[in-house]
Amino acid sequence: MTVDICSVNIGAQSYEIHIGEGLLESAGALLKPTLNRPWTVIVTDRHVDAAQGPRLEYGLGAAGVAFEKIVLEPGEAAKSMQGLTDLVERLIALGVERNDTILAFGGGVIGDLAGFAAAIVKRGCAFAQIPTTLLAQVDSSVGGKTAVNSTHGKNLIGAFHQPKIVISDVAALATLPARELKAGYAEVVKYGALGDEPFFAWLENRGADVLAGDATARRVAVKRACETKAEIVAADEREHGVRALLNLGHTFGHALEAAQGYSGGLLHGEAVSVGMMLAFDFSVAMKGCPPADAERLRAHLKATGLPSTLADAARGGEFAADALLSAMLQDKKVEQGALTLILVRRLGEAYIEKAVDPSTIVEFLKSAGAR
Numbered sequence: 001m002t003v004d005i006c007s008v009n010i011g012a013q014s015y016e017i018h019i020g021e022g023l024l025e026s027a028g029a030l031l032k033p034t035l036n037r038p039w040t041v042i043v044t045d046r047h048v049d050a051a052q053g054p055r056l057e058y059g060l061g062a063a064g065v066a067f068e069k070i071v072l073e074p075g076e077a078a079k080s081m082q083g084l085t086d087l088v089e090r091l092i093a094l095g096v097e098r099n100d101t102i103l104a105f106g107g108g109v110i111g112d113l114a115g116f117a118a119a120i121v122k123r124g125c126a127f128a129q130i131p132t133t134l135l136a137q138v139d140s141s142v143g144g145k146t147a148v149n150s151t152h153g154k155n156l157i158g159a160f161h162q163p164k165i166v167i168s169d170v171a172a173l174a175t176l177p178a179r180e181l182k183a184g185y186a187e188v189v190k191y192g193a194l195g196d197e198p199f200f201a202w203l204e205n206r207g208a209d210v211l212a213g214d215a216t217a218r219r220v221a222v223k224r225a226c227e228t229k230a231e232i233v234a235a236d237e238r239e240h241g242v243r244a245l246l247n248l249g250h251t252f253g254h255a256l257e258a259a260q261g262y263s264g265g266l267l268h269g270e271a272v273s274v275g276m277m278l279a280f281d282f283s284v285a286m287k288g289c290p291p292a293d294a295e296r297l298r299a300h301l302k303a304t305g306l307p308s309t310l311a312d313a314a315r316g317g318e319f320a321a322d323a324l325l326s327a328m329l330q331d332k333k334v335e336q337g338a339l340t341l342i343l344v345r346r347l348g349e350a351y352i353e354k355a356v357d358p359s360t361i362v363e364f365l366k367s368a369g370a371r
Contacts, residue, residue, distance in 0.1 A: 004223045008142065008230045010237050013162045017142060017226050021215055023169035024055035024130070028063025031128055034164040036099035039066045041091060043114035044105040045074040048132050051175040056105060056130065067103075068094045072110070076262040079109050079148045081157065087117045091125075098122035101164060107133035107180075108140035108268065112155070115146030119161035129166040133176060134184025134218075135269050137168040138191070138225035143233045143243075149262060153330035154254040160238055168226075170218045178211075182305055183269025185211060186249075186276070188221050189306075191228045193276060193297060194248045197348030199224050200300075207304055244333055245350045248342045249276030255327035256313050259320075266313055273306040274313045282364050283343040286353075293347035310369040321362045321370040328361065 003020035018030060032038065040060070044053065049071050060067050070090050072078050091102065102125055104114035111129055118127035129141035147158025173181065185207065192200025202220075203210070209217040229246060236243040253268070253275030260266050280297050283289035301308040310319055333340040338355040345351060 002219070004219060006223065006226045006230050008162075009234045010162065013144075015163060015165050017166040017168060017230070019137075019168045019170065019219055019222050019226065021169065021171045021219070023167050024052060024172065025059045025062070027056055027059035027130060027167055028061065028065045029059075030165060030167055031060070031101070031103075032063050032065060034126070034128065035065065035101050036097075036126075038064055040068075040101050040103050041094055041096060042067055042069045042103045042105050043072070043087065043110060043117070044069070045072045045078070045107075045110055047074045048106040048110070052105075052132055052172050056103075070094075072113075074109070075264055076109055076149070076257075076268075079113050079262075081148060081150075083113060084117060084148050087113060088121055091117060091121050096121055096125060098125060101126040101128055103128050103130055104141075104163075105130045105132065106136070107131065108136045111136055111140050112145070112147050112158070115144075115161055115163070116148060116158050119146055119159040124161070126164050127161070129163040131166070131168055132172040134173055134181055134222075135187050136184075137170070137173075137222050138184065139187040139229065139246075141166050141168070142226055142229045143246075144237070153258050153327055154262070156330065156332065168222055170215060170222060173218060174213065180267065180269075181211060183267040183273075185304060186269040186273035186301075186306055188225050189297075189300065189304075190246075190248055190272065190276060191225045193280075193344070193347060194245050194342070194350035195348060196224070196228060197346075199228075200348060204300055207300065211304060241352075244340070244352055245342055247333065248344070248350050249273070249279050251275065251328055251331045251333065251339075251341055252278040252324075254331065255324045256310075256319065258327040258330075259323055265315060270307050271313065273301055274308060274310065277301060277308040278310075278365075278368060279342060280344055281368065282341070282361075283345075285364055285367075286343065289344050289346055293344070296347055310365075319365070319370045321365040324365055324370060325358055325362055329358070
């Protein structure tokens with residue numbers, strides 16, 4: 001079994017990301033050195049529990065790690081203050097101690113929710129990320145961002161809380177629905193688009209293999225994405241500078257999700273896909289990116305079946321430019337009321353553009369199909 005290990009080097013909170021096939025069956029052995037006692041709580045959702053739960057439970061049992069399990073309903077709706085309160089109360093009722101470790105076992109919703117709960121239960125418990133979706137394996141499980149959604153926007157209530165370890169079993173991706181797998185792939189593309197043109201070129205050649213289930217291609221893609229994120233997080237853990245580059249496509253994308261009320265009609269990765277394309281097109285409009293680079297991204301998104309336009313995201317409806325702008329102004333990168341966007345000089349070279357004129361955004365969104 002080939003296992004790749006990436007390190008996130010942030011001083012005393014440094015940890016390793018393990019990437020390979022069949023890691024759930026050895027999860028107990030990987031986790032045990034990080035546990036204060038051989039006991040943990042698995043936080044997961046109903047779909048993940050049915051598809052992958054027995055593998056993780058076997059792995060924990062093989063290493064002599066006892067566990068309790070909390071199974072939530074799947075979906076973005078769980079990432080709310082009410083969902084957080086319910087989870088915290090259940091963890092406390094199970095007897096979680098301050099030195100215990102909570103296992104976030106699932107996709108980005110579970111990782112964000114369980115991670116935030118771990119950050120606040122008993123003033124902070126340890127937690128481990130065991131991501132089971134492509135999106136979580138390449139993005140949300142790494143870097144310590146945990147959060148729930150506000151009625152005003154996505155991920156506005158949260159904390160930085162680094163995991164003790166990340167265990168990414170690419171075999172778990174085999175049970176993902178095709179749409180969810182593609183949505184996660186959008187985050188893989190993001191890493192090439194923001195800072196690694198050679199990786200983007202590799203995806204143009206091998207992206208279809210990643211989506212088709214080629215284990216080697218999936219491991220390579222997850223590893224390269226994690227390496228890129230680990231480097232940026234190590235340089236800027238709390239997002240005071242370069243870490244904001246990881247939000248390429250997210251300011252637009254989160255606004256699209258908010259406009260649809262986090263209904264699930266638009267998956268997070270789909271929103272990021274459209275958001276990335278909007279960021280590239282806006283960069284072209286600002287005369288900061290060659291049109292050919294934007295077309296290259298558009299061609300790859302279309303080739304892999306990802307949405308790339310507001311019309312794709314609206315699915316027969318439409319977006320109001322003013323409403324999208326209002327959601328964008330709730331973005332965490334807003335400073336003193338001024339909007340910050342992640343734009344690109346060219347494919348593979350993103351930068352931070354501060355104090356973007358809101359009227360320019362509205363005009364651009366209308367040109368892109370918003371009313």
